[in-house]
Amino acid sequence: MWSDKRYRAVLMQILVVAGVFAIVAFLAANAVANLEALGKTFGFDFLxxxxxxxxxxxxxxxxxxxxxxxxxxxxxxxxxxxxxxxxxxxxxxxxxxxxxxxxxxxxxxxxxxxxxxxxxxxxxxxxxxxxxxxxxxxLPAPREALSPMEGVFLSNRGFNVPAPIFESGIWLVAAAFMAAVAGAIVFKRWAKKQQEATGRIYPVFSIGAAAIIGLPLIAFFVAGMPISLDTPEFGTFNIRGGMVxxxxxxxxxxxxxxxxxxxxxxxxxxxxxxxxxxxxxxxxxxxxxxxxxxxxxxxxxxxxxxxxxxxxxxxxxxxxxxxxxxxxxxxxxxxxxxxxxxxxxxxxxxxxxxxxxxxxxxxxxxxxxxxxxxxxxxxxx
Known part of the structure:
Protein backbone atom coordinates (compact mmCIF):
# COMPACT_ATOMS: atom_id res chain seq x y z
CA MET A 1 0.00 0.00 0.00
CA TRP A 2 2.84 2.40 0.75
CA SER A 3 4.32 1.89 -2.74
CA ASP A 4 0.98 2.79 -4.38
CA LYS A 5 0.75 6.59 -4.52
CA ARG A 6 -3.06 6.56 -4.32
CA TYR A 7 -3.09 4.72 -0.99
CA ARG A 8 -0.02 6.63 0.18
CA ALA A 9 -1.74 9.99 -0.44
CA VAL A 10 -4.83 8.92 1.50
CA LEU A 11 -2.71 7.55 4.35
CA MET A 12 -0.69 10.79 4.58
CA GLN A 13 -3.89 12.83 4.76
CA ILE A 14 -5.24 10.61 7.54
CA LEU A 15 -1.99 10.99 9.50
CA VAL A 16 -2.01 14.78 9.09
CA VAL A 17 -5.64 15.09 10.24
CA ALA A 18 -4.92 12.79 13.19
CA GLY A 19 -1.91 14.92 14.10
CA VAL A 20 -3.96 18.11 14.01
CA PHE A 21 -6.63 16.58 16.26
CA ALA A 22 -3.93 15.35 18.63
CA ILE A 23 -2.45 18.85 18.92
CA VAL A 24 -5.89 20.38 19.54
CA ALA A 25 -6.65 17.73 22.18
CA PHE A 26 -3.31 18.39 23.90
CA LEU A 27 -3.91 22.16 23.99
CA ALA A 28 -7.46 21.70 25.29
CA ALA A 29 -6.32 19.29 28.02
CA ASN A 30 -3.49 21.62 28.97
CA ALA A 31 -5.91 24.58 29.22
CA VAL A 32 -8.33 22.58 31.37
CA ALA A 33 -5.50 21.48 33.69
CA ASN A 34 -4.25 25.05 34.08
CA LEU A 35 -7.75 26.35 34.81
CA GLU A 36 -8.23 23.67 37.47
CA ALA A 37 -4.86 24.57 39.02
CA LEU A 38 -6.02 28.19 39.27
CA GLY A 39 -9.37 27.16 40.72
CA LYS A 40 -11.32 28.37 37.68
CA THR A 41 -14.13 26.73 35.76
CA PHE A 42 -14.94 26.93 32.07
CA GLY A 43 -18.40 28.21 31.17
CA PHE A 44 -20.41 31.06 29.71
CA ASP A 45 -22.78 31.74 32.60
CA PHE A 46 -21.09 35.10 33.13
CA LEU A 47 -22.78 36.43 29.97
CA LEU A 139 -13.08 71.44 17.70
CA PRO A 140 -14.53 73.69 20.44
CA ALA A 141 -16.10 72.61 23.73
CA PRO A 142 -19.87 71.91 23.81
CA ARG A 143 -20.69 75.37 25.21
CA GLU A 144 -18.94 76.95 22.21
CA ALA A 145 -20.06 74.34 19.66
CA LEU A 146 -20.19 75.28 16.00
CA SER A 147 -23.70 75.41 14.58
CA PRO A 148 -23.67 75.53 10.76
CA MET A 149 -27.47 75.27 10.76
CA GLU A 150 -30.31 75.17 13.24
CA GLY A 151 -30.37 71.98 15.32
CA VAL A 152 -26.87 70.90 14.24
CA PHE A 153 -23.88 71.25 16.59
CA LEU A 154 -20.24 70.33 16.09
CA SER A 155 -17.98 70.04 19.14
CA ASN A 156 -15.20 67.89 20.57
CA ARG A 157 -17.92 65.75 22.20
CA GLY A 158 -19.35 64.76 18.84
CA PHE A 159 -21.56 65.79 15.93
CA ASN A 160 -25.12 66.39 17.17
CA VAL A 161 -27.95 66.26 14.63
CA PRO A 162 -31.75 65.91 14.93
CA ALA A 163 -32.90 62.34 15.56
CA PRO A 164 -35.95 61.02 13.69
CA ILE A 165 -38.93 59.84 15.75
CA PHE A 166 -41.08 57.37 13.81
CA GLU A 167 -44.82 57.56 14.34
CA SER A 168 -47.79 55.53 13.16
CA GLY A 169 -47.98 55.38 9.39
CA ILE A 170 -44.24 54.95 8.85
CA TRP A 171 -44.96 51.43 7.58
CA LEU A 172 -46.44 52.98 4.44
CA VAL A 173 -43.21 54.85 3.73
CA ALA A 174 -41.15 51.71 4.36
CA ALA A 175 -43.41 49.67 2.06
CA ALA A 176 -43.13 52.32 -0.66
CA PHE A 177 -39.35 52.30 -0.37
CA MET A 178 -39.15 48.50 -0.66
CA ALA A 179 -41.53 48.55 -3.63
CA ALA A 180 -39.42 51.25 -5.33
CA VAL A 181 -36.21 49.26 -4.82
CA ALA A 182 -37.83 46.09 -6.18
CA GLY A 183 -39.23 48.02 -9.16
CA ALA A 184 -35.82 49.55 -9.89
CA ILE A 185 -34.20 46.10 -9.91
CA VAL A 186 -36.87 44.68 -12.22
CA PHE A 187 -36.58 47.67 -14.55
CA LYS A 188 -32.79 47.35 -14.66
CA ARG A 189 -33.02 43.71 -15.72
CA TRP A 190 -35.67 44.51 -18.33
CA ALA A 191 -33.59 47.40 -19.71
CA LYS A 192 -30.52 45.15 -19.94
CA LYS A 193 -32.47 42.55 -21.95
CA GLN A 194 -33.81 45.28 -24.24
CA GLN A 195 -30.32 46.65 -24.78
CA GLU A 196 -28.99 43.20 -25.67
CA ALA A 197 -31.90 42.59 -28.05
CA THR A 198 -32.31 46.00 -29.72
CA GLY A 199 -29.28 48.07 -28.70
CA ARG A 200 -31.49 50.75 -27.16
CA ILE A 201 -30.20 52.19 -23.87
CA TYR A 202 -32.65 53.34 -21.21
CA PRO A 203 -31.79 55.83 -18.41
CA VAL A 204 -31.78 53.14 -15.74
CA PHE A 205 -30.00 55.18 -13.06
CA SER A 206 -32.20 58.27 -13.46
CA ILE A 207 -35.46 56.34 -13.46
CA GLY A 208 -34.37 54.10 -10.57
CA ALA A 209 -33.21 57.05 -8.46
CA ALA A 210 -36.43 58.95 -9.17
CA ALA A 211 -38.52 55.94 -8.11
CA ILE A 212 -36.51 55.24 -4.95
CA ILE A 213 -36.68 58.90 -3.86
CA GLY A 214 -40.04 59.95 -5.26
CA LEU A 215 -42.29 57.05 -4.26
CA PRO A 216 -41.35 57.09 -0.52
CA LEU A 217 -41.66 60.89 -0.57
CA ILE A 218 -45.20 60.67 -1.93
CA ALA A 219 -46.05 58.00 0.65
CA PHE A 220 -44.57 60.25 3.36
CA PHE A 221 -47.02 63.06 2.59
CA VAL A 222 -49.94 60.69 2.02
CA ALA A 223 -49.35 59.13 5.47
CA GLY A 224 -49.43 62.55 7.09
CA MET A 225 -45.67 63.01 7.53
CA PRO A 226 -45.24 60.29 10.21
CA ILE A 227 -41.72 61.40 11.19
CA SER A 228 -40.90 64.08 13.76
CA LEU A 229 -37.49 65.30 14.87
CA ASP A 230 -35.84 65.36 18.27
CA THR A 231 -33.73 68.50 17.92
CA PRO A 232 -30.52 68.92 19.98
CA GLU A 233 -30.32 71.90 22.33
CA PHE A 234 -27.87 73.32 24.82
CA GLY A 235 -28.05 71.88 28.35
CA THR A 236 -26.30 72.88 31.53
CA PHE A 237 -22.99 71.19 30.76
CA ASN A 238 -23.55 69.48 27.45
CA ILE A 239 -25.79 69.30 24.39
CA ARG A 240 -28.95 67.32 25.03
CA GLY A 241 -31.30 65.51 22.69
CA GLY A 242 -30.96 64.47 19.10
CA MET A 243 -28.47 61.95 17.76
CA VAL A 244 -24.73 62.22 18.31
Whole structure:
Protein backbone atom coordinates (compact mmCIF):
# COMPACT_ATOMS: atom_id res chain seq x y z
CA MET A 1 0.00 0.00 0.00
CA TRP A 2 2.84 2.40 0.75
CA SER A 3 4.32 1.89 -2.74
CA ASP A 4 0.98 2.79 -4.38
CA LYS A 5 0.75 6.59 -4.52
CA ARG A 6 -3.06 6.56 -4.32
CA TYR A 7 -3.09 4.72 -0.99
CA ARG A 8 -0.02 6.63 0.18
CA ALA A 9 -1.74 9.99 -0.44
CA VAL A 10 -4.83 8.92 1.50
CA LEU A 11 -2.71 7.55 4.35
CA MET A 12 -0.69 10.79 4.58
CA GLN A 13 -3.89 12.83 4.76
CA ILE A 14 -5.24 10.61 7.54
CA LEU A 15 -1.99 10.99 9.50
CA VAL A 16 -2.01 14.78 9.09
CA VAL A 17 -5.64 15.09 10.24
CA ALA A 18 -4.92 12.79 13.19
CA GLY A 19 -1.91 14.92 14.10
CA VAL A 20 -3.96 18.11 14.01
CA PHE A 21 -6.63 16.58 16.26
CA ALA A 22 -3.93 15.35 18.63
CA ILE A 23 -2.45 18.85 18.92
CA VAL A 24 -5.89 20.38 19.54
CA ALA A 25 -6.65 17.73 22.18
CA PHE A 26 -3.31 18.39 23.90
CA LEU A 27 -3.91 22.16 23.99
CA ALA A 28 -7.46 21.70 25.29
CA ALA A 29 -6.32 19.29 28.02
CA ASN A 30 -3.49 21.62 28.97
CA ALA A 31 -5.91 24.58 29.22
CA VAL A 32 -8.33 22.58 31.37
CA ALA A 33 -5.50 21.48 33.69
CA ASN A 34 -4.25 25.05 34.08
CA LEU A 35 -7.75 26.35 34.81
CA GLU A 36 -8.23 23.67 37.47
CA ALA A 37 -4.86 24.57 39.02
CA LEU A 38 -6.02 28.19 39.27
CA GLY A 39 -9.37 27.16 40.72
CA LYS A 40 -11.32 28.37 37.68
CA THR A 41 -14.13 26.73 35.76
CA PHE A 42 -14.94 26.93 32.07
CA GLY A 43 -18.40 28.21 31.17
CA PHE A 44 -20.41 31.06 29.71
CA ASP A 45 -22.78 31.74 32.60
CA PHE A 46 -21.09 35.10 33.13
CA LEU A 47 -22.78 36.43 29.97
CA UNK A 48 -26.07 36.70 31.86
CA UNK A 49 -24.64 38.62 34.83
CA UNK A 50 -25.07 42.44 35.03
CA UNK A 51 -22.37 44.25 33.04
CA UNK A 52 -22.16 47.24 35.44
CA UNK A 53 -20.45 49.53 32.93
CA UNK A 54 -21.61 52.16 30.46
CA UNK A 55 -21.00 52.33 26.71
CA UNK A 56 -20.61 55.78 25.16
CA UNK A 57 -22.20 54.90 21.80
CA UNK A 58 -25.14 52.52 21.45
CA UNK A 59 -27.46 51.90 18.54
CA UNK A 60 -29.83 49.81 20.67
CA UNK A 61 -31.13 50.56 24.19
CA UNK A 62 -28.51 49.74 26.81
CA UNK A 63 -27.65 50.68 30.39
CA UNK A 64 -25.18 49.44 33.00
CA UNK A 65 -27.78 47.08 34.54
CA UNK A 66 -27.99 45.03 31.34
CA UNK A 67 -26.09 41.76 30.95
CA UNK A 68 -22.62 41.17 29.57
CA UNK A 69 -24.31 39.47 26.63
CA UNK A 70 -26.17 42.65 25.69
CA UNK A 71 -22.99 44.66 26.13
CA UNK A 72 -21.28 42.26 23.73
CA UNK A 73 -24.14 42.70 21.25
CA UNK A 74 -23.75 46.48 21.47
CA UNK A 75 -20.01 46.12 20.83
CA UNK A 76 -20.67 43.79 17.89
CA UNK A 77 -23.10 46.30 16.36
CA UNK A 78 -20.53 49.09 16.80
CA UNK A 79 -17.92 46.90 15.08
CA UNK A 80 -20.33 46.19 12.22
CA UNK A 81 -21.15 49.88 11.87
CA UNK A 82 -17.49 50.82 11.47
CA UNK A 83 -16.82 47.91 9.11
CA UNK A 84 -19.76 48.59 6.79
CA UNK A 85 -19.35 52.38 6.74
CA UNK A 86 -15.58 52.02 6.29
CA UNK A 87 -15.84 49.54 3.41
CA UNK A 88 -18.32 51.76 1.57
CA UNK A 89 -16.33 54.97 1.99
CA UNK A 90 -12.98 53.28 1.28
CA UNK A 91 -14.39 51.76 -1.93
CA UNK A 92 -15.65 55.13 -3.14
CA UNK A 93 -12.35 56.86 -2.38
CA UNK A 94 -10.34 53.97 -3.79
CA UNK A 95 -12.16 53.91 -7.12
CA UNK A 96 -11.90 57.69 -7.47
CA UNK A 97 -8.19 57.77 -6.70
CA UNK A 98 -7.55 54.65 -8.77
CA UNK A 99 -9.04 56.30 -11.86
CA UNK A 100 -7.28 59.61 -11.14
CA UNK A 101 -4.02 57.69 -10.76
CA UNK A 102 -4.23 57.02 -14.50
CA UNK A 103 -5.11 60.61 -15.40
CA UNK A 104 -3.15 62.23 -18.21
CA UNK A 105 -2.99 65.40 -16.10
CA UNK A 106 0.52 65.36 -14.61
CA UNK A 107 -0.40 67.34 -11.48
CA UNK A 108 -3.42 65.21 -10.56
CA UNK A 109 -1.48 62.02 -11.26
CA UNK A 110 1.40 63.00 -8.97
CA UNK A 111 -0.85 64.29 -6.17
CA UNK A 112 -2.73 60.98 -6.07
CA UNK A 113 0.57 59.09 -6.26
CA UNK A 114 1.91 60.99 -3.22
CA UNK A 115 -1.36 60.39 -1.36
CA UNK A 116 -1.24 56.65 -2.01
CA UNK A 117 2.41 56.22 -1.09
CA UNK A 118 2.18 58.35 2.06
CA UNK A 119 -1.06 56.84 3.34
CA UNK A 120 -0.29 53.17 2.90
CA UNK A 121 3.22 53.48 4.37
CA UNK A 122 2.09 55.07 7.66
CA UNK A 123 0.81 52.56 10.27
CA UNK A 124 -2.96 52.62 10.56
CA UNK A 125 -2.82 52.95 14.36
CA UNK A 126 -0.81 56.16 13.98
CA UNK A 127 -3.43 57.52 11.58
CA UNK A 128 -6.25 56.63 13.98
CA UNK A 129 -4.52 58.44 16.85
CA UNK A 130 -3.72 61.38 14.58
CA UNK A 131 -7.28 61.94 13.37
CA UNK A 132 -8.69 61.45 16.87
CA UNK A 133 -6.26 64.04 18.20
CA UNK A 134 -7.15 66.46 15.42
CA UNK A 135 -10.88 66.14 16.07
CA UNK A 136 -10.65 66.39 19.86
CA UNK A 137 -8.15 69.27 20.02
CA UNK A 138 -9.33 71.47 17.16
CA LEU A 139 -13.08 71.44 17.70
CA PRO A 140 -14.53 73.69 20.44
CA ALA A 141 -16.10 72.61 23.73
CA PRO A 142 -19.87 71.91 23.81
CA ARG A 143 -20.69 75.37 25.21
CA GLU A 144 -18.94 76.95 22.21
CA ALA A 145 -20.06 74.34 19.66
CA LEU A 146 -20.19 75.28 16.00
CA SER A 147 -23.70 75.41 14.58
CA PRO A 148 -23.67 75.53 10.76
CA MET A 149 -27.47 75.27 10.76
CA GLU A 150 -30.31 75.17 13.24
CA GLY A 151 -30.37 71.98 15.32
CA VAL A 152 -26.87 70.90 14.24
CA PHE A 153 -23.88 71.25 16.59
CA LEU A 154 -20.24 70.33 16.09
CA SER A 155 -17.98 70.04 19.14
CA ASN A 156 -15.20 67.89 20.57
CA ARG A 157 -17.92 65.75 22.20
CA GLY A 158 -19.35 64.76 18.84
CA PHE A 159 -21.56 65.79 15.93
CA ASN A 160 -25.12 66.39 17.17
CA VAL A 161 -27.95 66.26 14.63
CA PRO A 162 -31.75 65.91 14.93
CA ALA A 163 -32.90 62.34 15.56
CA PRO A 164 -35.95 61.02 13.69
CA ILE A 165 -38.93 59.84 15.75
CA PHE A 166 -41.08 57.37 13.81
CA GLU A 167 -44.82 57.56 14.34
CA SER A 168 -47.79 55.53 13.16
CA GLY A 169 -47.98 55.38 9.39
CA ILE A 170 -44.24 54.95 8.85
CA TRP A 171 -44.96 51.43 7.58
CA LEU A 172 -46.44 52.98 4.44
CA VAL A 173 -43.21 54.85 3.73
CA ALA A 174 -41.15 51.71 4.36
CA ALA A 175 -43.41 49.67 2.06
CA ALA A 176 -43.13 52.32 -0.66
CA PHE A 177 -39.35 52.30 -0.37
CA MET A 178 -39.15 48.50 -0.66
CA ALA A 179 -41.53 48.55 -3.63
CA ALA A 180 -39.42 51.25 -5.33
CA VAL A 181 -36.21 49.26 -4.82
CA ALA A 182 -37.83 46.09 -6.18
CA GLY A 183 -39.23 48.02 -9.16
CA ALA A 184 -35.82 49.55 -9.89
CA ILE A 185 -34.20 46.10 -9.91
CA VAL A 186 -36.87 44.68 -12.22
CA PHE A 187 -36.58 47.67 -14.55
CA LYS A 188 -32.79 47.35 -14.66
CA ARG A 189 -33.02 43.71 -15.72
CA TRP A 190 -35.67 44.51 -18.33
CA ALA A 191 -33.59 47.40 -19.71
CA LYS A 192 -30.52 45.15 -19.94
CA LYS A 193 -32.47 42.55 -21.95
CA GLN A 194 -33.81 45.28 -24.24
CA GLN A 195 -30.32 46.65 -24.78
CA GLU A 196 -28.99 43.20 -25.67
CA ALA A 197 -31.90 42.59 -28.05
CA THR A 198 -32.31 46.00 -29.72
CA GLY A 199 -29.28 48.07 -28.70
CA ARG A 200 -31.49 50.75 -27.16
CA ILE A 201 -30.20 52.19 -23.87
CA TYR A 202 -32.65 53.34 -21.21
CA PRO A 203 -31.79 55.83 -18.41
CA VAL A 204 -31.78 53.14 -15.74
CA PHE A 205 -30.00 55.18 -13.06
CA SER A 206 -32.20 58.27 -13.46
CA ILE A 207 -35.46 56.34 -13.46
CA GLY A 208 -34.37 54.10 -10.57
CA ALA A 209 -33.21 57.05 -8.46
CA ALA A 210 -36.43 58.95 -9.17
CA ALA A 211 -38.52 55.94 -8.11
CA ILE A 212 -36.51 55.24 -4.95
CA ILE A 213 -36.68 58.90 -3.86
CA GLY A 214 -40.04 59.95 -5.26
CA LEU A 215 -42.29 57.05 -4.26
CA PRO A 216 -41.35 57.09 -0.52
CA LEU A 217 -41.66 60.89 -0.57
CA ILE A 218 -45.20 60.67 -1.93
CA ALA A 219 -46.05 58.00 0.65
CA PHE A 220 -44.57 60.25 3.36
CA PHE A 221 -47.02 63.06 2.59
CA VAL A 222 -49.94 60.69 2.02
CA ALA A 223 -49.35 59.13 5.47
CA GLY A 224 -49.43 62.55 7.09
CA MET A 225 -45.67 63.01 7.53
CA PRO A 226 -45.24 60.29 10.21
CA ILE A 227 -41.72 61.40 11.19
CA SER A 228 -40.90 64.08 13.76
CA LEU A 229 -37.49 65.30 14.87
CA ASP A 230 -35.84 65.36 18.27
CA THR A 231 -33.73 68.50 17.92
CA PRO A 232 -30.52 68.92 19.98
CA GLU A 233 -30.32 71.90 22.33
CA PHE A 234 -27.87 73.32 24.82
CA GLY A 235 -28.05 71.88 28.35
CA THR A 236 -26.30 72.88 31.53
CA PHE A 237 -22.99 71.19 30.76
CA ASN A 238 -23.55 69.48 27.45
CA ILE A 239 -25.79 69.30 24.39
CA ARG A 240 -28.95 67.32 25.03
CA GLY A 241 -31.30 65.51 22.69
CA GLY A 242 -30.96 64.47 19.10
CA MET A 243 -28.47 61.95 17.76
CA VAL A 244 -24.73 62.22 18.31
CA UNK A 245 -21.86 60.92 16.23
CA UNK A 246 -18.97 60.42 18.65
CA UNK A 247 -15.46 61.68 17.74
CA UNK A 248 -14.09 58.18 18.45
CA UNK A 249 -16.29 56.68 15.74
CA UNK A 250 -15.54 59.52 13.31
CA UNK A 251 -11.78 59.22 13.77
CA UNK A 252 -11.78 55.43 13.49
CA UNK A 253 -14.10 55.37 10.45
CA UNK A 254 -12.20 58.09 8.59
CA UNK A 255 -8.72 56.73 9.36
CA UNK A 256 -9.59 53.16 8.36
CA UNK A 257 -11.32 54.38 5.19
CA UNK A 258 -8.43 56.61 4.12
CA UNK A 259 -5.83 53.95 4.89
CA UNK A 260 -7.67 51.18 3.05
CA UNK A 261 -8.57 53.43 0.10
CA UNK A 262 -4.87 53.79 -0.74
CA UNK A 263 -4.59 50.03 -1.27
CA UNK A 264 -7.90 49.90 -3.16
CA UNK A 265 -6.68 52.69 -5.45
CA UNK A 266 -3.71 50.59 -6.52
CA UNK A 267 -5.95 47.56 -7.00
CA UNK A 268 -8.30 49.60 -9.21
CA UNK A 269 -5.38 51.03 -11.19
CA UNK A 270 -3.98 47.54 -11.82
CA UNK A 271 -7.43 46.25 -12.80
CA UNK A 272 -7.99 49.03 -15.32
CA UNK A 273 -4.53 48.58 -16.81
CA UNK A 274 -5.20 44.83 -17.20
CA UNK A 275 -7.87 45.62 -19.80
CA UNK A 276 -6.44 45.88 -23.30
CA UNK A 277 -6.17 49.46 -24.53
CA UNK A 278 -7.73 48.26 -27.75
CA UNK A 279 -11.06 48.12 -25.92
CA UNK A 280 -10.85 51.87 -25.25
CA UNK A 281 -9.80 52.63 -28.81
CA UNK A 282 -12.66 50.54 -30.19
CA UNK A 283 -15.16 52.34 -27.95
CA UNK A 284 -13.88 55.76 -29.05
CA UNK A 285 -14.02 54.64 -32.67
CA UNK A 286 -17.72 53.87 -32.19
CA UNK A 287 -18.31 57.33 -30.75
CA UNK A 288 -18.94 56.20 -27.15
CA UNK A 289 -18.39 58.90 -24.55
CA UNK A 290 -15.28 58.55 -22.32
CA UNK A 291 -17.30 58.23 -19.10
CA UNK A 292 -19.56 55.61 -20.71
CA UNK A 293 -16.46 53.77 -21.96
CA UNK A 294 -15.08 53.60 -18.42
CA UNK A 295 -18.41 52.66 -16.82
CA UNK A 296 -19.77 50.18 -19.39
CA UNK A 297 -16.65 48.67 -20.98
CA UNK A 298 -13.49 49.07 -18.92
CA UNK A 299 -14.75 48.69 -15.33
CA UNK A 300 -16.90 45.56 -16.01
CA UNK A 301 -13.88 43.80 -17.50
CA UNK A 302 -11.54 45.07 -14.79
CA UNK A 303 -13.75 43.83 -11.97
CA UNK A 304 -12.62 40.22 -12.43
CA UNK A 305 -9.12 41.45 -11.52
CA UNK A 306 -10.26 43.96 -8.87
CA UNK A 307 -12.71 41.91 -6.78
CA UNK A 308 -10.41 39.12 -5.40
CA UNK A 309 -7.81 41.48 -3.85
CA UNK A 310 -10.62 43.87 -2.88
CA UNK A 311 -12.00 41.11 -0.66
CA UNK A 312 -8.71 41.03 1.24
CA UNK A 313 -8.92 44.78 1.85
CA UNK A 314 -12.44 44.48 3.24
CA UNK A 315 -11.22 41.76 5.58
CA UNK A 316 -8.24 43.88 6.65
CA UNK A 317 -10.44 46.90 7.35
CA UNK A 318 -12.82 44.83 9.45
CA UNK A 319 -10.02 43.30 11.48
CA UNK A 320 -8.19 46.62 11.84
CA UNK A 321 -11.32 48.03 13.49
CA UNK A 322 -10.18 46.14 16.60
CA UNK A 323 -7.67 48.99 17.08
CA UNK A 324 -10.64 51.08 18.23
CA UNK A 325 -9.72 50.29 21.82
CA UNK A 326 -6.76 52.67 21.45
CA UNK A 327 -9.11 55.69 21.31
CA UNK A 328 -11.90 54.39 23.51
CA UNK A 329 -14.42 53.36 20.86
CA UNK A 330 -16.50 50.57 22.38
CA UNK A 331 -16.39 47.78 19.82
CA UNK A 332 -16.50 44.04 20.47
CA UNK A 333 -12.85 44.00 21.60
CA UNK A 334 -13.37 46.84 24.09
CA UNK A 335 -16.59 45.37 25.53
CA UNK A 336 -16.36 41.58 25.50
CA UNK A 337 -12.58 41.32 25.11
CA UNK A 338 -11.83 44.23 27.43
CA UNK A 339 -14.10 45.34 30.26
CA UNK A 340 -16.11 42.11 30.48
CA UNK A 341 -12.92 40.04 30.52
CA UNK A 342 -11.40 42.15 33.32
CA UNK A 343 -14.55 42.12 35.43
CA UNK A 344 -15.32 38.42 35.17
CA UNK A 345 -11.84 36.93 34.89
CA UNK A 346 -13.09 34.68 32.09
CA UNK A 347 -10.21 35.39 29.75
CA UNK A 348 -10.37 32.02 27.97
CA UNK A 349 -14.10 32.25 27.25
CA UNK A 350 -14.03 35.94 26.28
CA UNK A 351 -11.13 35.65 23.85
CA UNK A 352 -12.60 32.47 22.38
CA UNK A 353 -15.86 34.31 21.68
CA UNK A 354 -14.02 37.29 20.18
CA UNK A 355 -12.02 34.95 17.96
CA UNK A 356 -15.15 33.14 16.76
CA UNK A 357 -16.95 36.44 16.12
CA UNK A 358 -14.17 37.85 13.93
CA UNK A 359 -13.83 34.50 12.16
CA UNK A 360 -17.57 34.45 11.43
CA UNK A 361 -17.54 38.05 10.14
CA UNK A 362 -14.58 37.30 7.89
CA UNK A 363 -16.20 34.16 6.49
CA UNK A 364 -19.42 36.07 5.78
CA UNK A 365 -17.52 38.81 3.93
CA UNK A 366 -15.54 36.22 1.96
CA UNK A 367 -18.69 34.27 1.05
CA UNK A 368 -20.48 37.40 -0.15
CA UNK A 369 -17.52 38.63 -2.22
CA UNK A 370 -16.98 35.18 -3.72
CA UNK A 371 -20.66 35.10 -4.71
CA UNK A 372 -20.33 38.56 -6.27
CA UNK A 373 -17.13 37.55 -8.06
CA UNK A 374 -18.88 34.55 -9.61
CA UNK A 375 -21.81 36.73 -10.62
CA UNK A 376 -19.69 39.27 -12.52
CA UNK A 377 -17.31 36.73 -14.04
CA UNK A 378 -17.14 36.84 -17.83
CA UNK A 379 -18.84 33.81 -19.36
CA UNK A 380 -16.70 32.26 -22.06
CA UNK A 381 -17.95 29.89 -24.72
Missing amino acids: WAPASYDINQTLIPYNSRDTHFRAAVVGLINTGLVAVAGCIFATILGFIFGVLRLSSNWLINKIVYCYVEFTRNVPVLVQILLWHGVIVTT LRPEFTALWFALSVYTSAFIAEIVRAGIQSVSHGQTEAAFALGIKPNWTMRLIIIPQALRVIVPPLTSQYLNLTKNSSLAIAIGYMDIVATLGGITLNQTGKEMECMLLVLLIYLSISLIISAFMNWYNRRIALVER
